[in-house]
Amino acid sequence: MTFPKPFIERYNSLVDDPEAFFRALETPLPKSFRVNPLKGNRNQIRTQFEQYGFGITSVPWYEDAFVSDTPNIGATIEHFTGQIYIQELASMLPPLAIRNDLKYGKLLDLAAAPGSKTTQAACLMNNRGVILANDSDYLRTSALRFNIEKQGVVNTVVTNFDARTLRLPEPFPVVLLDAPCSSEGTIRKNPAVLRQWSERLIQTVSTLQKQLITNAYNLTAPGGVLLYSTCTFAPEENEGVVQQLLDTTEATLERVRFQSLQTSPGIEAWRGTPFPGLKHAIRVWPHRTNTDGFFLAKIRKP
Amino acid sequence: MNSTLLSKTEKQDLLTQLRERFGIPAAAFHNKEFMKASKGRIFLVSEESVPFIDSLNPRAAGFLAARMHKTLKPSTNLLQFVGNTITTNKIALTEAQFQDLNKWAETESTEATDGYVALFYRDICIGCGLKKGTSIKTMVPKGKRIPVTFL
Numbered sequence A: 001m002t003f004p005k006p007f008i009e010r011y012n013s014l015v016d017d018p019e020a021f022f023r024a025l026e027t028p029l030p031k032s033f034r035v036n037p038l039k040g041n042r043n044q045i046r047t048q049f050e051q052y053g054f055g056i057t058s059v060p061w062y063e064d065a066f067v068s069d070t071p072n073i074g075a076t077i078e079h080f081t082g083q084i085y086i087q088e089l090a091s092m093l094p095p096l097a098i099r100n101d102l103k104y105g106k107l108l109d110l111a112a113a114p115g116s117k118t119t120q121a122a123c124l125m126n127n128r129g130v131i132l133a134n135d136s137d138y139l140r141t142s143a144l145r146f147n148i149e150k151q152g153v154v155n156t157v158v159t160n161f162d163a164r165t166l167r168l169p170e171p172f173p174v175v176l177l178d179a180p181c182s183s184e185g186t187i188r189k190n191p192a193v194l195r196q197w198s199e200r201l202i203q204t205v206s207t208l209q210k211q212l213i214t215n216a217y218n219l220t221a222p223g224g225v226l227l228y229s230t231c232t233f234a235p236e237e238n239e240g241v242v243q244q245l246l247d248t249t250e251a252t253l254e255r256v257r258f259q260s261l262q263t264s265p266g267i268e269a270w271r272g273t274p275f276p277g278l279k280h281a282i283r284v285w286p287h288r289t290n291t292d293g294f295f296l297a298k299i300r301k302p
Numbered sequence B: 001m002n003s004t005l006l007s008k009t010e011k012q013d014l015l016t017q018l019r020e021r022f023g024i025p026a027a028a029f030h031n032k033e034f035m036k037a038s039k040g041r042i043f044l045v046s047e048e049s050v051p052f053i054d055s056l057n058p059r060a061a062g063f064l065a066a067r068m069h070k071t072l073k074p075s076t077n078l079l080q081f082v083g084n085t086i087t088t089n090k091i092a093l094t095e096a097q098f099q100d101l102n103k104w105a106e107t108e109s110t111e112a113t114d115g116y117v118a119l120f121y122r123d124i125c126i127g128c129g130l131k132k133g134t135s136i137k138t139m140v141p142k143g144k145r146i147p148v149t150f151l
């Protein structure tokens, strides 16, 4: 894999162990999936997969998540019928970070397509309540609908609005903004990301993310939570976006912990910009967790 | 998606047909509602979604559960969803029959009566089929018929 020079410079200065970081990015990603309890049974599926001869390992921080030693999980009858959903492990973290909040029964998922986190949240809500699953890209809402249908999700309403300007009759107690980003964290699965990568792309996406988070916060009810996440490393798209919200509103950050997952706190500064409020945010680094890279911040609106 | 809740009698009629044809009890739809949309489509949604569907005019809600024309055609998703409650007009497929349906959309069976049937492999409901004589056609949408080598 050839990394652009500015990419190497950027992450040599940001990452705690650059050598391990770059090595991890060149290592294939483990195959992971989650059981869909709306259609399948965890123990039965695990036993069946072992009978197929697959090596299946549990994940300590999520009872429905597993790692498989073979990509053949995609060619099983359990996948055909939507009893499992193939999903990268780090991408399962945002719904888990709001797991207890989902008991309010209402989730606004502002950038939902193709629906990995929407369908996971539906499982955590036991198909009750309502998820407003929105995405501005019409074609991607078709993939979202396909996944909702296949997973047997009934508590989802799909809309196709620009989340920067969306207005709703009432705010939601729980909002998820899994923002569009430069996707650096997914390089292991999709090296093509590097071809599109540039410092300029990061700036453009960061501007969009700041507009999105501002409206996401407007759509969050007082006392409610807004979970901001990306699958990228760039601080401009992560701490920079959340810090701007903290600077301009009364919002506060809440700490999130995942049992036995080696996460790092948000970084304190980048290229001269301090991020004083971001130590409760979470960074997931591929060389620490053997997953994609991810960023999560759980924001409380007073 | 322009949709309205099924009226009480429409819902009763739907539940009766699902019970008579497949043995599916009304309790399988506890806390859920059926909404009707254009072209006879019926969606299964959570109770709590209904006010949002009314106020937001969304692209979709829940999943397509059935189409109501002269007869009721249950969707593959619906039969998979309530598969463990289905007791009649079930067809237990062999591996070869499953693969025939998945590849060529057709196979043969003498089980069940003519009309829509629930196709099973082991105890897993794989979806809806249509039986006429001894011929079974799969109603599983093409996009869902992915190659299966482990079953």
Ligand SMILES: C[S@@+](CC[C@H](N)C(=O)[O-])C[C@H]1O[C@@H](n2cnc3c(N)ncnc32)[C@H](O)[C@@H]1O
Pocket (backbone or CB within 6 Å): A110, A111, A112, A113, A114, A115, A116, A117, A118, A134, A135, A136, A137, A140, A161, A162, A163, A164, A178, A179, A180, A181
């Ligand atoms: C990281 S992806 C979301 C992945 C999704 N949450 C999942 O788990 O499957 C970001 C999404 O944001 C959508 N998006 C981009 N700009 C948007 C906007 N202004 N309003 C709403 N959605 C937007 C994109 O179409 C894309 O589907």
